[in-house]
Amino acid sequence: MSASVTVRVPAKVNVQLAVGAARPDGFHDLANVFLAVGLYDEVTVTAADELRVTCDGPDADQVPLDRTNLAARAAEALAERYGRTPDVHIHIAKDIPVAGGMAGGSADGAGALLACDALWGTGASRDELLDICAELGSDVPFSLVGGAALGTGRGEKLTTLEVGGTFHWVFAMADRGLSTPAVFREFDRLGEGTDIPEPLASQALLDALAKGDPDALAAAVSNDLQPAALSLFPELADTLAAGRAAGALTALVSGSGPTTAFLARDPESAAKVAEALRASGTCRTVRTASGPAPGATVIG
Numbered sequence: 001m002s003a004s005v006t007v008r009v010p011a012k013v014n015v016q017l018a019v020g021a022a023r024p025d026g027f028h029d030l031a032n033v034f035l036a037v038g039l040y041d042e043v044t045v046t047a048a049d050e051l052r053v054t055c056d057g058p059d060a061d062q063v064p065l066d067r068t069n070l071a072a073r074a075a076e077a078l079a080e081r082y083g084r085t086p087d088v089h090i091h092i093a094k095d096i097p098v099a100g101g102m103a104g105g106s107a108d109g110a111g112a113l114l115a116c117d118a119l120w121g122t123g124a125s126r127d128e129l130l131d132i133c134a135e136l137g138s139d140v141p142f143s144l145v146g147g148a149a150l151g152t153g154r155g156e157k158l159t160t161l162e163v164g165g166t167f168h169w170v171f172a173m174a175d176r177g178l179s180t181p182a183v184f185r186e187f188d189r190l191g192e193g194t195d196i197p198e199p200l201a202s203q204a205l206l207d208a209l210a211k212g213d214p215d216a217l218a219a220a221v222s223n224d225l226q227p228a229a230l231s232l233f234p235e236l237a238d239t240l241a242a243g244r245a246a247g248a249l250t251a252l253v254s255g256s257g258p259t260t261a262f263l264a265r266d267p268e269s270a271a272k273v274a275e276a277l278r279a280s281g282t283c284r285t286v287r288t289a290s291g292p293a294p295g296a297t298v299i300g
């Protein structure tokens, strides 16, 4: 048995995020169409005397290193299920922005789970791993699976989607994060007194993904959390406008934000949009990435 395992896990963008009314448990039912994109965290677990988390990368100072870290919680959950102690050093090489609406914490949770499973040789089934992921957070199952998927319930019940091509994206990272619960609360506040329809996946959007057609996808994307994110972070409107003016096929907030996502027709056009966004002074950093990307994968 190797004493160290590394897993690579992708970020996500939500190409559709339809949000229903708040449920009695405080969560919201969703029709959440996830697309994994090629921006990755790498999680390495090494046998150690006790559970410990370290992190490096541009946003490392914003990552909690205690037992609230989703990677630590994943190791504890798997250890508990298999009656052992979670005695590992977890190192996160973080490239996914923190509190950015790209599921970075969820990626680390899924990565640590898969890495500990391989290190300890538990023999857990895929379904068991997915159950633990769902306990850790609504987005965590998708980080394990990757590709493209429709998430229903609170986003944890996944149906894999076919994707007929590669989509080219530009992501603009903001200079501060947004709290996911705060954005859902703002969604509730903005919707007070209105009828919130049941969230349903758009057939036009699923067809666009299946065809790999960027124009059709651009016409179909939607994010019900976008007004709430813009209400809490109005400057994001300038970033969205800058990307649209630079020729993006569409511009939207990724999940609960504040990262903004821009779909481009091809890699050349993505590079142009990225350059214009950098020059616009409306965001902290700009990255290009394409999707679908594979889910959590053992790389060493």
Ligand SMILES: C[C@@](CO)(OP(=O)(O)O)[C@H](O)COP(=O)(O)OP(=O)(O)OC[C@H]1O[C@@H](n2ccc(N)nc2=O)[C@H](O)[C@@H]1O
Residues within 6 Å of the ligand: 014, 017, 026, 027, 028, 029, 030, 032, 100, 101, 102, 103, 104, 106, 136, 137, 138, 139, 140, 153, 154, 155, 180, 181, 184, 254, 255, 256, 257
């Ligand atoms: C909005 C989305 C879209 O993919 O992602 P992010 O933008 O945060 O990356 C997700 O629904 C976030 O999923 P995740 O970050 O795993 O959330 P969780 O830990 O399960 O929940 C955090 C909090 O978000 C709210 N929440 C989350 C999911 C959901 N379906 N309804 C909710 O109301 C609840 O207030 C909950 O307490």
Ligand SMILES: Nc1ncnc2c1ncn2[C@@H]1O[C@H](COP(=O)(O)OP(=O)(O)O)[C@@H](O)[C@H]1O
Residues within 6 Å of the ligand: 062, 063, 064, 068, 069, 070, 071, 092, 097, 098, 099, 100, 101, 102, 103, 104, 105, 106, 108, 109, 177, 178, 180, 256, 257
């Ligand atoms: N491994 C982790 N990486 C990043 N944030 C984490 C991690 N574990 C827990 N968190 C907490 O989760 C919050 C949300 O982070 P993140 O998952 O990056 O954003 P989002 O939910 O917007 O996709 C962070 O502010 C942080 O407090």
